[in-house]
Amino acid sequence: MTKEQIMSIPTVADETSAPLLEIRDLQVGFKTQRGFVPAVKGVNITLGAGQTLAIVGESGSGKSTTAQAIINLLPGAGKVTGGQILFEGRDLTKISASEMEQVRGGQIGYVPQDPMSNLNPVWNIGFQVEEAIRANSNLTGKAARARTVEVLQEAGLADAADRLKQYPHQFSGGMRQRVLIGIGLSARPKLLIADEPTSALDVTVQRTILDHLATLTRDYGTSVLFITHDLGLAVERAEQLVVMYKGQVVEAGNAREILANPLHPYTQRLVAAAPSLASRRIQSARRPETTDHMAISDIGASDDTLIARADKREAGVHPDLITVDHLSKIYNIRQRGFGKTELRAVDDVSFSIAKGTTTALVGESGSGKSTVAKLVLQLETISSGSITFDGADVAALKGADLLAFRRRVQPVFQDPYGSLDPVYSVGNTIAEPLMAHKIGDKKSRQARVRELLDQVALPASTINRYPNELSGGQRQRIAVARALALKPDVIVLDEAVSALDVLVQGQILTLLTDLQAELGLTYLFITHDLAVVRLVADNVCVMQKGRIVETAPTDDVFDNPQDQYTQRLLEAIPGAHFAFAR
Template sequence: MIVATDDERPLLEISGLTVAFSTTRGPVQAVRGADLTVRRGETVAVVGESGSGKSTLASAINGLLAPNGAVTAGTITFDGTDLLALPERRMNAVRGRRIGLVPQDPMSNLNPLVPVGRQISEIFRIHGVATGRAARDRAIELLGSVGIPDPGHRYRQYPHEFSGGMRQRVLIAMGLACRPQLLIADEPTSALDVTVQKIVLDLLDELTTSMGTAVLLVTHDLALAAERADRVVVMHRGAVVECGPTATVLADPQDDYTRRLLAAAPSMATDSLVDGGTPTAARPVIEVVGLRKEYPVRKGAFGRREQFLAVDDVSFSVPRGRTVGIVGESGSGKSTTAKMLLMLEPSTSGDIVFDDRDVTGLAGPDLFAFRRRVQPVFQNPYAALDPRYTVGDTVREPLEVHRIGTRVEQDARVAELLAQVALDPALADRYPHELSGGQRQRVAIARALALDPEVVILDEAVSALDVLVQAQILDLLVELQRRLGLSYVFISHDLAVVRILCHHVHVMRDGRIVESGSPATLFRDPQHEYTRELLAAIPIGAPRPEEVEAPTA
């Protein structure tokens, strides 16, 4: 019998893994008989839609399942050790030191009350790597290695003082602090714009390669998997439906579900969902002229006040019945612009004209009436809904606030709105935690439509959704626009989505619009260097089924 050496044996081997959760409706299997291997030094991507079981599988490896979850069958072998047989004390020694983790959301995974440097130092102390000044020095060195400028000063700062990209770098530093053999990266860049995403992933590749660390990349982004992974594992409803070398699986998918994922993934070659035409031919419903927003900030040891210019002389119009996209990296001013359009932030100067009326300084009843006509849909479908409200309560709330209809009429309107966004009206009695991410975002859209608005401002409204659900929501937005004549301001860092949904696009950088045009013109022949940088940062798209050449006989 030939015995495999350590170098030949997989670093991680999962066989027949089944994970079940206890619920009030009985046990639910989230992972069903999954098999997976990760070799030393390779990157394996686990892809699938929300609820496919990919994050549950990753949590099972680290022994971090929710209290009502348990592994009911199968094995997880790491470097020759059966992880499921380890007592908690020994598993604690594996987590962080031998298996690192980079979670998805840096704000919920960093302690807001503790400086980031101390959070890294604590990892060294827990695993007996270093203590005191030595731990501090190693933490500062690690912050510098992940590209944090002035790491000695940043060591003492808190998470809210870092940008989203820098917070994600801190999580990478924490995941790699003890130079683990395996790093689990669970949707590490889903909330980042393309330029920051590329920087973060390049950094992750560089560090893991230099350390010889294997990576298990959990993602719903097929383009990301295509560009970054050696092998890909496709999960659907808890089961592994396809696996193999990335190029092979994505170029010649064997499973129907993989083909559907590829077909739903937007790329710069995907056909537009909206009709053509010159947007200026339609009468503007919103005109923005010279909009400017300054924030007072304190700088220096003595708290010297300065003005931070978040939006600088921005002008654009939104034609009635059209979709205007605003793109740019984090900190470009696009979300601040949205808040001013919604009257959630006062502008420092400039004008916002809505339906031929200057609404910049609206207050009282006039502002109340304005908000009935302009509604938002925000990024996170999990944070946008009150967990104490049923779906029906959530959709009904705008009607109650604006005193529209009797209770019977409101109930009928709720049922109508849910049907309008392709949800079963029977879901009105459900709570948000009983819905999928896509269903929650449909509820948020239904709530936005409750008052029959003329304009909907969508701020990263599909960025947290997997490609299949995202495709459904985009189709829904287009259908609602055609049927109801809605005008959209669509804010996103996903250029492929902007290209297929928008009639006109504005590119923002450092608070200013640096380039504007139709998606076809702008993305085919960008004139500004920053637009070219954004396009260059897009991951190499996964091949689409219709683009794959048929094999020759």
């Protein structure tokens, strides 16, 4: 089958009825300093009432641009240059701005991807949700407030009534995402466009949200257009699938058929890169395959230290570098008036991480795993218990000792957009830790920056570019390079790949594995994606409500989970039992 034949496959809904949404030969471009750049090139999509369709593809493929064009939310430089977007037979590219305001929110709901930048930090959550309800309905006063609580509960926020006065920064990433989902569903729209709606959510909350969306589709005839990089979600929740690459549709049709038997080479690459429960740990290309001394010498690794390290690794001899012992963290939460209540975010947690290995901390949003990461990094004070790093109690470190600790333990955060300063060039971003710790002169720092760019597989020309000129995957590579600048022993990765598409995610995970093999790094990997855990972790600690309920080697946790909560987490992974083409 040729590429042209594949592209012509229609995503047909019910042929006996008119489609709810029909995109015909859509073309979108952006005006830049270098001229007009086409981003979407002749896309055709058809979606029927009550159906669910997923658009998948790597960053920059045009999937979010296509979704934004439907409701005229393209960035200022973006413009629809051709084609039609028919919603209930009306061409949305031809209607006025005031008419679009009636459609947007009321008839077509939208859930954007980044929960932090799409919520106003100076307004409380209740006000922001209620504002959307007032704008898209006739509800006011107590009725609007009651509806606010209702939509947040529908979106998975059980204690919604108690949280209306709180602000976005007081919510976790997953909770903020649930607020956006509540806003998108507040007017019971006919079509919901969801751009990576569950990328910030753990698998159990994700299932709650997706079950609710499925209920809307069934009970209210709501159609759902997913933009996602999670192929498991696509196969489990979407009837139709559209695969986009470089602004074009390269394959379209039944979701299960495409992912079980992809025809286009690009779709085949996507499916091959998707992590699943059948995955096995990534093996580094830089890791010696054997501990036989002659074999290691033959591949140019005759150094005695490297040989000893390989022997220890194979023998399972790993001294503990980090020991967490009966760790607790208690927050005092203000209530109405002058009242306070205690929130035990971390409750009597104990685990250890052997040098040169990866320990994954997994669990639902709010389970306390990111709080543990902050405690390990000494970004929060410990309420009780202890954390020992290389034999020293980290809570007792002060002054020069604390600074030395920070050199040896570095973080990589979740958001590749928010964790880089937009006014710093890539070179200055990577060199910043070196300057903060007064390491080297300008010339040696520049040399170190170029060395780090090479380590994370980025060209030297990247040094003068800025974050807004880079893709999400490139930005996360820069974040990894910055963490490596001080030659640390430990890297704490807090949801470091959750915002990335499967191809880029695979590249970053392989990079981390290679760096660990080459540099002997120790990783604390915080994530809600258990399929990713299978690829990178040696050991897994499962957290629930601030406590560790199960800890074991990775294969034991996946093949024979002991705790019912762990079993539920594994069962909730989208597409866990689907046989993807390999």
